[in-house]
Amino acid sequence: MKMLARNIVLVSFTLLICAAFAYKKTTPLYLEVPKDWPEPAYDFSKNPLTEEGFQLGRHLFYDPIISRDSTISCASCHMQATGFTHVDHELSHGIEGKIGTRNSLALINLAWTKDFLWDGGANHLEVQPLNPITNPVEMDETLEHVVAKLQKTEKYPRMFEAAFGTSKITGQLTLKALTQFMLMLKSSNSKYDKVMRHQESFNPSEQKGYALFRKNCASCHTEPLFSSGKFENNGLAVDATLNDFGRMKITNRTEDSLRFKVPTLRNIQFTFPYMHDGRFKTLTEVVKHYNSIQKTKGIPKELSEPMHLSDNDRTDLVAFMKTLTDTEFLYNPRFSYPK
């Protein structure tokens, strides 16, 4: 009996030592909130950011294993150098070259975003990826199958172990990891930001453009995120080949007809084409649209009058919008393809 007691002590001690070594600590990561910015909408307490979780999310983001035939990754339609959107395609294309119905959104400052997709169909950043993963013209896959594929790889069980302390991959953990990567995509170091921090100054054209922006655009493209996060009808006639009525599909409310998400204007210089269906190739075309907007049903009062800007004013407004380019964000090696 004495021997048994001694054995128990010995075994427990060994187990304790093993446990201490097995529990590798993760490296916490913090998303710094820029001065004068609102608090993030995302609840970090349910998914604490770690370097391991972020790196896992980054690998998943760039890995086409997420699509049915392993050809399409998140980055296929969300490329870093263009503000994480699909540049030069009116409508984004997915698996087997199939064309979707909308222009992919830029992934910028998502920690401050409440509703996702052009129609706000996703109510939480963590569940947003389910949409492109399962959409038959995007990745045409199921999350269940993605998890099974990841589990069979050599790399991912190890990375999940490092990030979440378990090599058993689940849908929840896959989505939480992707979310950690997306949460870190913060853009807050454009020329505009530097001017606001009194580190740089606008040139005269940009300064005039900023005044015009404040007067004509800022009620929806609210600073500092350059989006109110709301859904608005911006006076675009419906494209008869798409018949996309936007937010109404989600809410079933007629007042939401033709309302789409107000996108951020950060890095707008590189996120062309513009609008939910990518109908405008240049910022000049966008400004011209608001400059000569027709009063139609459902248009908000802020847009009920055209801007009537002169040619010089329009140039200044575009000059200001280009100050929202954040090259540090667009070329941050931490957000690029993992090597």
Add this chain to the structure above:
Amino acid sequence: MIKRFVFIGCICFFTLQIIHAQSQDSLALDFHFKFNETPLVIGQEFVSKQKDSLKINTFRFYVSDIQLLFADNSTAQIKESHLVDLEMPATQKISLIPNSKKRVKAVVFSIGVDSLASVSGALSGDLDPTKGMYWAWQSGYINMKIEGQSPSCKTRKNQFQFHIGGYLEPNNALRTLTFNPKKSNVIEVSIDLAAFFDEVPLAEVNSVMIPGKRGIQLADISTKMFSVE
């Protein structure tokens, strides 16, 4: 050495005894599936009062927020959601309280997932989005999924698909049921799919996969399938 084996053996034996005793006395919800008086079998043909002959391929639903009222007026609540799946027998019995000998006066549970879960991002266990019970184009859980085939459906492969859900008013499809079981320990819930298909003419209604008025009507009809002895 032998002593040690005997000792470990004894421990194992007693542990098994305890587990066995617990399983006998534990309180559980036990689901049985039928079509009228016939046990429901996947792929078998049944005929509804609408004269639709039909086969069921998928039948899954969430049971959440189980509340118990005992004869001594004490109560218990199990908030978690369980996914009950016709294809997976292990999901068809939900253990509630181990070692309970108290008589149950009333049992209340919800069919579906409450709105909080539908706005909480990616969840785990039975609520993990890999379970195929989460809408991708519009966030929120599918409370109940019924899929199958019927020659009455002029659809691709004669399929019918009912994905009943929606958490936002006025299209909240969550339904709460109350029963007064006569038996004490295992609460036998029987689910008669005939009660659903007797009221759903498959030639007209065969594809409901979004929250809305139709979803609400189907959620109301779906409650008629449930009964407790």
